[in-house]
Amino acid sequence: MDSVRTDSSDTNHYDVIVLGVGGMGSATVCELAERGKKVLGIDRYDIPNTMGSSHGATRIIRMAYYQGGDYVTLVRSAFDLWRKLEQKTGETLLHVTGSIDAGLPDSEIVQGSLQSCREHNLEHQVLSGKELCEKFPGYQFPEEVQGIFQADGGVLFADKIIKAYVRLAQQYGAEIHANEQVTQWHAADNSVTVITEHGQYTADKLVITAGPWFSKMMSHLPEMVAPERQVVAWFDPIKPELFNPSHFPVFNLLLGEGHYYGFPVYDETGFKFGRAHHLNEIVDPDTMNREVSDYDKKIVRQGAEKFFPEGAGDMLDSATCIYTNTEDEHFIIGTLPESPQVSFAGGFSGHGFKFCSVMGEIMADLAEHGKTQHDIELFRLDRFTGVGQK
Numbered sequence: 001m002d003s004v005r006t007d008s009s010d011t012n013h014y015d016v017i018v019l020g021v022g023g024m025g026s027a028t029v030c031e032l033a034e035r036g037k038k039v040l041g042i043d044r045y046d047i048p049n050t051m052g053s054s055h056g057a058t059r060i061i062r063m064a065y066y067q068g069g070d071y072v073t074l075v076r077s078a079f080d081l082w083r084k085l086e087q088k089t090g091e092t093l094l095h096v097t098g099s100i101d102a103g104l105p106d107s108e109i110v111q112g113s114l115q116s117c118r119e120h121n122l123e124h125q126v127l128s129g130k131e132l133c134e135k136f137p138g139y140q141f142p143e144e145v146q147g148i149f150q151a152d153g154g155v156l157f158a159d160k161i162i163k164a165y166v167r168l169a170q171q172y173g174a175e176i177h178a179n180e181q182v183t184q185w186h187a188a189d190n191s192v193t194v195i196t197e198h199g200q201y202t203a204d205k206l207v208i209t210a211g212p213w214f215s216k217m218m219s220h221l222p223e224m225v226a227p228e229r230q231v232v233a234w235f236d237p238i239k240p241e242l243f244n245p246s247h248f249p250v251f252n253l254l255l256g257e258g259h260y261y262g263f264p265v266y267d268e269t270g271f272k273f274g275r276a277h278h279l280n281e282i283v284d285p286d287t288m289n290r291e292v293s294d295y296d297k298k299i300v301r302q303g304a305e306k307f308f309p310e311g312a313g314d315m316l317d318s319a320t321c322i323y324t325n326t327e328d329e330h331f332i333i334g335t336l337p338e339s340p341q342v343s344f345a346g347g348f349s350g351h352g353f354k355f356c357s358v359m360g361e362i363m364a365d366l367a368e369h370g371k372t373q374h375d376i377e378l379f380r381l382d383r384f385t386g387v388g389q390k
């Protein structure tokens with residue numbers, strides 16, 4: 001790390017700089033500004049943009065958590081904070097539809113979801129394939145499928161949320177720079193210097209929330225994440241009444257042919273449907289093919305037609321997006337052992353958005369105090385680096 005001179009009376013000096021103002025960064029900037037910090041958020045693209053991981057109208061939030069019961073406590077905190085954000089902004093940002101986790105009865109998704117419900121006393125129902133289709137007639141799942149219905153799950157309005165965080169952060173006094181790429185950062189003594197294509201800034205603390213560019217912004221560490229190209233599509237349902245949010249829960253369906261997820265229809269956007277890990281394409285976010293090919297569309301349509309035949313009418317739209325996967329699909333959150341003034345959050349592995357609200361709190365805690373009361377043990381950096389972490 002280079003040694004740098006910092007002058008805290010400089011107008012280019014901040015308490016905290018947040019590198020990357022996507023889902024995680026926008027929540028972090030907002031929380032820090034609300035705590036009275038002089039904060040600068042910098043993003044290389046528009047805010048929100050369609051280049052990273054957080055774009056589009058919707059993301060699933062679910063309380064039942066097949067990836068591990070440890071997440072449930074964090075989702076509970078996230079839920080509370082989403083409701084608080086709605087109160088602060090007067091906007092509807094979360095809509096409850098209930099959630100379904102479905103697969104073969106002994107599958108990881110069904111057993112994991114069930115276990116998380118039992119561990120955390122979450123009310124839930126275990127439904128057979130036939131019962132699922134009767135209760136939610138938009139679904140056409142095979143009879144051998146089992147689904148866990150958990151009533152608290154639902155939809156977060158992602159683009160609206162990022163805009164709300166940024167607007168609120170600015171009201172609290174945050175400075176936000178869009179379309180300004182960070183090219184380098186250095187930590188020295190008790191400060192950081194951030195160099196962009198437009199200038200240089202110093203701060204007491206740096207928070208790195210660079211999404212798919214996590215490894216590029218943490219290039220002194222071993223590569224721990226693999227950005228992966230995703231494709232989602234929106235269909236015009238043949239029977240729109242079956243895809244109404246009042247009786248179409250968000251779902252994850254894991255079967256031999258793939259892991260599918262989807263949402264009810266909101267306004268004019270259509271039935272959103274995707275196959276997680278789409279074609280298993282590991283990419284460089286700077287050079288990824290962002291066009292949706294006919295083959296991409298065919299793969300998505302196949303799943304939609306098979307499990308939601310009344311939903312798979314004309315394809316209204318499609319888009320690419322990026323997962324940032326770790327090997328164990330758990331996040332990476334902490335402070336750098338050698339430079340504790342630098343904290344980071346990445347590797348959200350395709351399931352991070354629902355946590356943005358609580359991540360704002362966690363990252364602000366790490367920047368302000370170097371620790372947080374939230375349990376982030378599962379996300380330790382040293383499980384990959386082997387280097388001690390506070």
Ligand SMILES: Cc1cc2nc3c(=O)[nH]c(=O)nc-3n(C[C@H](O)[C@H](O)[C@H](O)COP(=O)(O)OP(=O)(O)OC[C@H]3O[C@@H](n4cnc5c(N)ncnc54)[C@H](O)[C@@H]3O)c2cc1C
Binds near residue numbers: 058230274
């Ligand atoms: C298709 C798809 C579906 C998903 N569905 C769900 C879901 O249903 N539920 C759920 O919880 N999660 C879901 N996820 C995952 C979730 O969206 C992500 O985990 C989350 O959005 C990650 O947010 P982030 O802030 O880490 O990344 P991003 O939102 O990508 O933010 C990173 C930001 O950093 C900026 N940046 C990077 N490098 C620089 C630089 N050098 N200088 C300045 N700025 C920089 C980028 O421009 C970007 O804006 C999904 C993801 C995808 C792709």
